[in-house]
Amino acid sequence: MENSNIFDGMMGKVRTESAPSQLRITDLRITNIDGAPKHCILLKLFTNQGLIGYGELRDASSATYALMLKSRLLGENPCNVDRLFRRIRQFGGMSRQGGGVSAVEIALLDLAGKAYGIPVYQLLGGQYRSQVRMYCDTDVEGKHSGTQMGEALKRRIERGYTFLKMDLGMDLLFDEPGCLNAPLGFLEDVEKYSAKALRHQSGSIAPEVMRGRHYETFTIPHHATGIHLTERGIQYLVQYVREVRDVIGYEVPLAIDHLGHLGLGDCIRLARQLEPYNIAWLEDVAPWQYTEQYVKIANATTIPICTGEDIYLHDTFRPLLESGGVSVVHPDVLTIGGAMEIKKLGDLCEQYGAAMAIHMAESPIGCMAAVHAAAALPHILAVEHHSTDIPWWNDLAMGIANPLVQNGFIQVPDTPGLGISELNEELIREHLHSRKAGYWEETSQWDEEWSNDRVWS
Incomplete structure (x- = not known):
């Protein structure tokens, strides 16, 4: 007994x-x-x-x-x-x-x-770091100057971020006479039906973008648009970056995204003139599958070239890595095939001497997946954070730290799975997609x- x-x-x-x-x-x-x-x-x-x-x-x-x-x-x-x-x-x-x-x-x-x-990182082979650096993407709505972007980025630094990114490209030039060269009327169509112009307040793309010529406008690859920067346009963008650096200084890494659907030659001309401004990388300068175009621009500038958020499966990165077309790969955990594929891509980066940053513009679920993947990598520059200004973002998931990002880093949880115990169902109901x-x-x-x-x- x-x-x-x-x-x-x-x-x-x-x-x-x-x-x-x-x-x-x-x-x-x-x-x-x-x-x-x-x-x-x-x-x-x-x-x-x-x-x-x-x-x-x-x-x-x-x-x-x-x-x-x-x-x-x-x-x-x-x-x-x-x-x-x-x-x-x-x-x-x-x-x-x-x-x-x-x-x-x-x-x-x-x-x-x-x-x-x-925790998930243990399933990927174990932990290399207990905290993950987050880089903060920053938008400024409407017409603005490089000084205003610099002030927005400076506020990120004041919140503890140690790595920054901003958009720079033809969207800044639509209202600037003499800065863009394209078939007459085409730029007006691009501007009118661009993703930014069609975003509803909820952040959705309007249905009409998926129909007729508007859809076709979005699917023209960079080299086939016929859009070019004029010399005035190049100098406008260079001055914009100079103004940004005048505000934030030259010590903090600053990456650049969304150049627009510009041809290879224009990207090279712009990149060469941006070299004095210590750019961390130029992102998505061409559709990712054009390996030779990436090689040409990588060989023409000292600025690191980056792509990868639209690439599925780790081995698809191999041609870019083998050729030297990129020096920074930028996968998204939710496109590449998941966290195990990120881990395998990390092995390729070691083999070919490339750096990795992780693209992330999702909810806390996608964020925690990226954090666990980054924790299991030998080397990682940073994980993107696109939701700093959304007050309710962190509240979507229970069990994780709140605030999740502290002084520019996320502490890697040691709780089971992703570390999310449950979702905030009431908050999800408040933000259901209307369509x-x-x-x-x-x-x-x-x-x-x-x-x-x-x-x-």
């Missing part, structure tokens, strides 16, 4: 809510929110033991990319992360098309971490979706 009491006491301390070998996926659901900072699609994987895994699709994506995977996941053990990833990775693609696979991979890792009681599916609606219509998935004969 005494031994029985001892045994009963011991069993009372054993965790019984999670038996990893018996864990099974029972459901997949999504919801769409706006303004965090863009249209964000959140995902839940439900299990037979009550554990829920959180994932997120790439910003401004489509829920279909995840929903079509549901039938391939039901009844499976989410702890078999690599096995399930290999099953679904063929359904991912570049940019937002990688969002479904990436969201599921993150949710699988979250579930596996919760089942075994360990997308509702609040965690049931998805049984996807339970039996089927195709012959074999890609060989």
